[in-house]
Amino acid sequence: MPQPLTPAAPPTDASLVASGRRVIEIEAQALQDVAVRLDGGFSAACRLALACRGRVVTTGMGKSGHIARKIAATLASTGTPAFFVHPGEAGHGDLGMITDVDVVLALSYSGESDEVLTLLPVLKRQGNPLIAMTGKPQSTLARAAQVHLDVSVPLEACPLHLAPTSSTTATLAMGDALAVALLEARGFTADDFARSHPAGSLGRRLLLHITDVMHAGDEVPRVMATATLSEALVEMSRKRLGMTSIVDVDGRLLGLFTDGDLRRTLDDSALDVRTAMIADVMTRSPRTIGADQLAAEAASLMETHKISGLIVVDETDRVVGALNIHDLLRARVV
Numbered sequence: 001m002p003q004p005l006t007p008a009a010p011p012t013d014a015s016l017v018a019s020g021r022r023v024i025e026i027e028a029q030a031l032q033d034v035a036v037r038l039d040g041g042f043s044a045a046c047r048l049a050l051a052c053r054g055r056v057v058t059t060g061m062g063k064s065g066h067i068a069r070k071i072a073a074t075l076a077s078t079g080t081p082a083f084f085v086h087p088g089e090a091g092h093g094d095l096g097m098i099t100d101v102d103v104v105l106a107l108s109y110s111g112e113s114d115e116v117l118t119l120l121p122v123l124k125r126q127g128n129p130l131i132a133m134t135g136k137p138q139s140t141l142a143r144a145a146q147v148h149l150d151v152s153v154p155l156e157a158c159p160l161h162l163a164p165t166s167s168t169t170a171t172l173a174m175g176d177a178l179a180v181a182l183l184e185a186r187g188f189t190a191d192d193f194a195r196s197h198p199a200g201s202l203g204r205r206l207l208l209h210i211t212d213v214m215h216a217g218d219e220v221p222r223v224m225a226t227a228t229l230s231e232a233l234v235e236m237s238r239k240r241l242g243m244t245s246i247v248d249v250d251g252r253l254l255g256l257f258t259d260g261d262l263r264r265t266l267d268d269s270a271l272d273v274r275t276a277m278i279a280d281v282m283t284r285s286p287r288t289i290g291a292d293q294l295a296a297e298a299a300s301l302m303e304t305h306k307i308s309g310l311i312v313v314d315e316t317d318r319v320v321g322a323l324n325i326h327d328l329l330r331a332r333v334v
Helices: 013-037 040-051 063-077 120-126 140-144 166-186 190-195 201-207 229-239 259-266 295-305 325-330
Strands: 056-060 082-084 103-107 130-134 147-150 222-224 243-247 253-258 288-290 309-313 319-324
Touching: 013 166, 040 130, 040 147, 040 166, 056 063, 063 082, 063 103, 063 166, 120 130, 120 140, 130 140, 130 166, 222 229, 229 243, 229 259, 243 309, 243 319, 253 259, 253 309, 288 295, 295 309, 295 325, 319 325
Parallel strands: 056 082, 056 103, 103 130, 130 147, 222 243, 288 309
Antiparallel strands: 243 253, 309 319
């Protein structure tokens, strides 16, 4: 009869931390080794992807498949159309998803995964350029590829040297390197990234413009320079933005009066609030923002200058809108 396993001694906090630190150090060294090996093969892989008229199709089995799926997602979100095909399913009909204008990126650390190798004759016959990521440069998959990216590591972080750890980290990093190099080569911008992430917080920050969140038309608090302080306070109370703009007859901004200005005005014992003119107590040359700027820029401006609201002006300095920090909070920009 098989003998029962002898239970290991209970781990100490120090031994658990040491184990985790050892794994990270081993994987960090593996990444450094891979970085040193980047050469003309990497640039050739980039050029194949840049010249691709279709999509980059990633594939891999087991843990390599998980990494291939993530690489496809990263490529797709950074300007390189890509998707993952399971090699087992590909052999049962999903090969039809791969067209003759696609580039195939195949992952297998051993370079001998049967499910991946089974696809090679069909891909060769169809004329798909093949990029391979393996840890064995002399493997079947590496030799069959137009471009081979070497992701070999000296050892796995697993103490049994069995579970893919350093090797999958190195492969993932190689995929990220490929995606970022392609992103930079394509001139992919933050706005481009936001368009593929419209539901996320980043998308909101990069896609929302001032016009999307500002108050406009009759909602904008404004008074003429000839108004009294009392009239300005009524306008502030009515529009409930904690401020009012002061404009000339053409609607151009002359100044701003805020709740903070009101507190400072009340502290001035020499001023008669009932008869004071708004032009005498307003803040001249206040901070403003353009309607075509990003809402995130408004948030940054407010934070930098410790203010809670902004007047929106056009290119001729006419007041076209207003917003405060609550508008940005409601839009989840901050």
